[in-house]
Amino acid sequence: MSDGSRPSDAAAEKRMKLRYAGRCRLCEAELPAQTTAVYEKSTKTVRCVECQDHSPSEQSTHVAIARSEEAPSQSRAGASARREYERRKEKDEARTRAKWGRLGGVAVALSDERQSTRAWERGAIGEERLGARLDALAPDIAVLHDRRIPGTRANIDHIAVTSAGVWVIDAKRYKGRPTLRIDGGIIRPRTERLFVGGRDCSKLVDGVERQVSLVREVVGEVQVTGALCFVEADWPLIGGAFSLRDLHVLWPKRLTKVLVEQEDGGVDVEAISELLATSFPPA
Incomplete structure (x- = not known):
């Protein structure tokens, strides 16, 4: 978050069965649909249950x-780098929304992230x-x-x-x-x-x-x-x-x-x- 505050672990993560196949963000293991995994809202990624004990929040x-x-x-691990990524991402999206006005949401969805971000x-x-x-x-x-x-x-x-x-x-x-x-x-x-x-x-x-x-x-x-x-x-x-x-x-x-x-x-x-x-x- 840009103001340096962080959501609680409970709000930032959710244990759930995957609707679609995915890949663990930490160990890169394949996670088939219906596998129980942990969804991280802040990064919009998932990690396997086996990696939960070593998750960034823990x-x-x-x-x-x-x-x-x-x-x-x-x-x-990686906390400051991830905060900087989120800060830059928010700044890039805000710039895109300001440029495209009503079409800002569509422009953000269709835009690729900047390499530096x-x-x-x-x-x-x-x-x-x-x-x-x-x-x-x-x-x-x-x-x-x-x-x-x-x-x-x-x-x-x-x-x-x-x-x-x-x-x-x-x-x-x-x-x-x-x-x-x-x-x-x-x-x-x-x-x-x-x-x-x-x-x-x-x-x-x-x-x-x-x-x-x-x-x-x-x-x-x-x-x-x-x-x-x-x-x-x-x-x-x-x-x-x-x-x-x-x-x-x-x-x-x-x-x-x-x-x-x-x-x-x-x-x-x-x-x-x-x-x-x-x-x-x-x-």
């Missing part, structure tokens, strides 16, 4: 939230899907979603706190295959660049490195690792994941596997997650 930071519903660490929804869905996977790792791993960087308009998509350290995770819903390109190394200085589908996306690495640096300032000697997680990229059947400037580039299933397989480093998960939740409030 996502939490596990350890900190368990003690109080008023905890400052409360957050939802649709990009925010794509980003929100990517964060929500990854967020659901990360939430499933609780209670061993604490996860903070959509955290605001104080003093800026930027945010951190996900922060995962494990007994081995902290992970700063940026979710991207890009098409194409992520690849590492290395230039120089003998005569010229070695440079590493990230390409996705042939496009130079190295600026994404710069962004995560800045986020990692900010988190390190908060947690001190605790190990902090950065990751770029591409939700719908064209990954090969064998291999594919790589590191670039100490940053992991991988996909959701691979990321969760890496997180759960880390050796115990003695990190106090609850204390560190609470510290980070205070330092980086919900966006």
